[in-house]
Amino acid sequence: MDFTAEEYERRDGARLAEMLAGPPLTWVFVGDSITQGVSHTHGSRSFVEHFAERLRGELGRVKDAVINSGVAGSTVADLLPEFHWRVGRFAPDVVVAMFGTNDALIESEGGDRAFRYDLGQLVERSRDLGATVLLQTPPLVGAGDARDPGTIAAYADVVRSVARELGVPLVDHATLWAAAGSPEHAPVAWLDDTVHPNARGQHELALALFDGLGILDAHSPVCSLQLDVAAAG
Template sequence: MKERHRRSRRSFLLRALAGTLAGVLPAWATANVTAGRKAGSAEGDLEKIAALLSGKTRSTWVFAGDSITQGAKHTHGHRSYPEIFAERLRWELARVGDIVVNTGMSGHTTRHMLNDMDWRVGQFRPGVVSAMLGTNDCARNQVTLADFEANLRSIVAQIRAMNAVPILHTPNPIIAGKAPERASLPEYVTVIRKVAGAENTILVDHDAGWNTEMQNRTAETVYREWLNDPLHPNQRGHQQLAAALFKTLNIFDPAQPTCGGAYYEGEH
C-alpha cells in the first residue's frame, strides 16, 4: 500500500512539474519534457520538406542569422536570398498561403540567437527553420570554436523540439586579407559541417560552392561579381545563395526566374 502511494505521489509530482513548465515556458521549450522526441535525419527532413511542398497544409518558414540573412544594405535594393526563396515558394511553387519570416539581425552571433530563440523563432510556430551564422562569431573570437559548436548543437536541438525542420548553412567565403579580424572563419565553417553531420541536419554548403567557383574562375573574379564588401554578398551573391538552397532542397528549376530564367514576358 505504501509503495503504491509513493508511486502515485511521484506520478503526481511529475505531472505537476510538466504543467508548471508549460505555464512559464513556450510550448516548444517543454515539448521534449512531455513527448521525448527522437532526433531527425537529413534524409528524413528532406522528405518532410517535400511533403510540406506537395501538401495542402500551410507552413511558416523562418530564416535566422546575421546581416547576410537580413540582407541589409549590400543588396543594392534588390532581393536577399530569403526574399528570393519567398518568391520561389509563394509564387513559382504556388504556395501562396505559406509565410516566410526573416529574423536575421546585423552583427549577431549564435549566442545572440540562443538568447532570443522564442522571439526570433518560437513565436512563429515554424515548420522549417533556416540558420546561417558564423561570420560574426569568428570576429575577434567573439564566440570560441568550442562555444560555437555547443551553441549550434543547442540551436538544432531547440528547433527540433519545436517540431520544425532545421537547415544549417555555411556562410560565404570572405576576403580575409581585408577583414583580418575574421581570418578564422574557415575553422568555424568546419565546425558547421561537423555539427550538421553529427546532428544529421540538412546542410547548404555555400562555402564549398563558392570555393569551387573560385577555382574555376579565380577568387578575384568571384569576389568582384558576388561581394559588395569583404564580407557581404551583393544582389548577385544573394542569387547564388538562393540557388544553392534550392538545389539542396531539390526545388531548383533553371527555367524559373528565381533560378536564373528570364523575367521578361514579351512586348508591352
C-alpha cells in the first residue's frame, strides 16, 4: 500500500510509541563515526549504547536487539551499495539514521541535491523491508573545523526537508546543539575535537533521542547521568 507523506507521518509517529509497548524489536542504527562511537568517547558509552541500556536495562525490553552499523567516514552514498550488509540482513523493525557530517565535505556542485536523493533512497529501502525510519540531523561542529558552518546547516535542512516530505519522524540535534552553543557552532564542552562528540556530547545525543521517542525520564540513571568532561583543547 502506498501512503502519502501525511499518512506516513501520522502512522509512524504513533507507531513508534506502540512498538515500544509491544513485542521485541530489532533496531538498526546507521551513520558515520558519530554513530559508531569511536575513540572520541574515551571508553564512555556512545549514544547508541546509552539507548541500548535505557531500552534493555531500564525499560526491561531485554529481547530487543540494538545493532550499530555506523561506520567511521561514511556518507549516505557509501551506505546504499552496502545496504543489505549494514541494514537489510538484520530484518530491522526500526532504522535510525544520522548522516550529513561527512556528506557536507563532498566538493561537488549539487552535492546537497545528491544527498537529498540518497537519503530518500535510504528511507524507501528501509520501508521496503517493513521498517519504521527515524531520521536525525547531524550535530553542529566546532569552530575551526574543515566543514563550513553554512554547509552543515544546509545539510541539516535537507534532512528536515526529507523527513517532512516523506513523513518520517525526526530528531533535530542540529537545532538543539545551536541552542546550547551558538547559531553556527557546537558547545565546546560537548566535543572531543572539532567534529566528534565526547562523552557529554554523546549523552546529549541520547537524551534528544529519548525525548523524540517519548522515553526520557529525569529519574532514570541513564537519563540523569552527570558527565564532567574537559572541553576539547
